[in-house]
Amino acid sequence: MQEATPPSTARRPAGEGTATRTGADLGPEGSAAAAGFVRYVDALAVGAQDCPLPGSGGTRARFDALSAVARDDLAVARLVEGHLDAAAILAELGQEPVVLGQYWAVWAAEPPGPGLTATRTGDGWVLDGLKQYCSGAHTCTHALVTARAEDGRRLFAVGTAASDGAAASADGPGCHPVPGTWPAIGMAGSDSPDVRFTHVPATPVGEVEAYLRRPGFHHGGVGVAACWLGGAEAVARVLYERAARRADLFTDAHTGAVDLRLHAARTVLDRAADEIDADPLDETGTAALRALRVRALVAETCAEVLDRVGRATGAGPLCRDAGHARAAADLAVYVRQHHAERDLAALGELVARGDGDGAGR
Structure with missing residues (x-):
């Protein structure tokens, strides 16, 4: 449960995380939105007082920071908002904080359709199915994802296809952006295609429906x-x-x-x-x-x-x-x-x- 004064989003163990990425490494053709997203998140590691967690006593500063990014580039703001929301969710549900070099998303859209299913195996949870509107699909290294399990809807943390800097074969296990599923003109830079999950290892975050009840x-x-x-x-x-x-x-x-x-x-x-x-x-x-x-x-x-x-x-x-x-x-x-x-x-x-x-x- 979130405390009355939750910790800063900058709470990252020193020296952990992956190497800082550049626009050339990220997104379709190294998109400007992906590069802007990375620059902002990396700056946040040393300037989190500008964007504290909600309910921490500095929520105006958080909202002002999000608005400021949006005034510059709304697609970048969509990606930044997802990362900051993931950091807040992890803090509120008592999980380890994000670390420098990680770029998070929250993929929780549930339009009509089969969506994602979560299955508990002897080795842990795995996710299968199709998730729509996955912003930052080619950029983010990690995502919080909603999926249906036998006991109800749950939230899971997963590594994405971008987490190791290279996508695996689209025919094999893993989560893979589906080509052609984000032909948008508006918000094109948010890079929000469908993502296909095939036996993706996942870590549960909170209990059933905890994502919505918090x-x-x-x-x-x-x-x-x-x-x-x-x-x-x-x-x-x-x-x-x-x-x-x-x-x-x-x-x-x-x-x-x-x-x-x-x-x-x-x-x-x-x-x-x-x-x-x-x-x-x-x-x-x-x-x-x-x-x-x-x-x-x-x-x-x-x-x-x-x-x-x-x-x-x-x-x-x-x-x-x-x-x-x-x-x-x-x-x-x-x-x-x-x-x-x-x-x-x-x-x-x-x-x-x-x-x-x-x-x-």
Whole structure:
């Protein structure tokens, strides 16, 4: 269980881990996102005060760090968020911390389909099946993966195809990214293909359903929203630049509306961080309600920013500014981790049931 003041993400035994990797070693054709991910994670080893664990008293700094990466590159932020979330999960569930030279992911998406199965053998657990949306599949050396076992859904730690610097034969045991399963334009740099698991040795992390039952599950969901918000701020940049260059009533109106939405979302995110620090173990039972509210508000903010920036600036930035076009496409994809009406229905159910702080009733 996570302590009230959990340890820093920099808690790594000296001298352990693999050699630092470079962009040339990582991802499809040494992608820029993979290289940026590695640089950030390696810097974190000596600067973790900038990104403490959620509930440690520095959650605002954690969310600010995630937003800052997202403002620079949302695909990199997706990979960094996965690594930092894995570090938080391992700490909360009482596992050994990540070490320098490891690059972690959390592969927990469970869309319709057979997914992964976990089998206990005489030599330990093994995983078989197909896992979808595995961000950093060619880059990360380790992953936390959800799988179905006879006794329920469990979380496991595995070494990936990238852990030894070279993928084994796609026909043999191991976990192998499936070619052609991530043809995305938006969030292309997140490298999120399907991964095929064949008799992959796995270490259980926590008990059955521990991944979902822990308070940090909801705290981590707010961290994802911090990335979305940073992405929205990146998209808004061209609008602010246009407003600064020319006096135009309609541009100013869109700029004011976007600023209002971003300011409100940032204020709510800051409040959520303070509430997480005040109640890291969710003794008040408000973590789920908080996460659903923050994620819904930030998702709506992202949608309005994308719409207003497009209406105010026209097609020009999307057609002639590669950085803006990529930021807009990335945000449109990433924010779909919010499940729209499904998540709003879940929020409404909590409110109707009387869970949480009762605000608005």
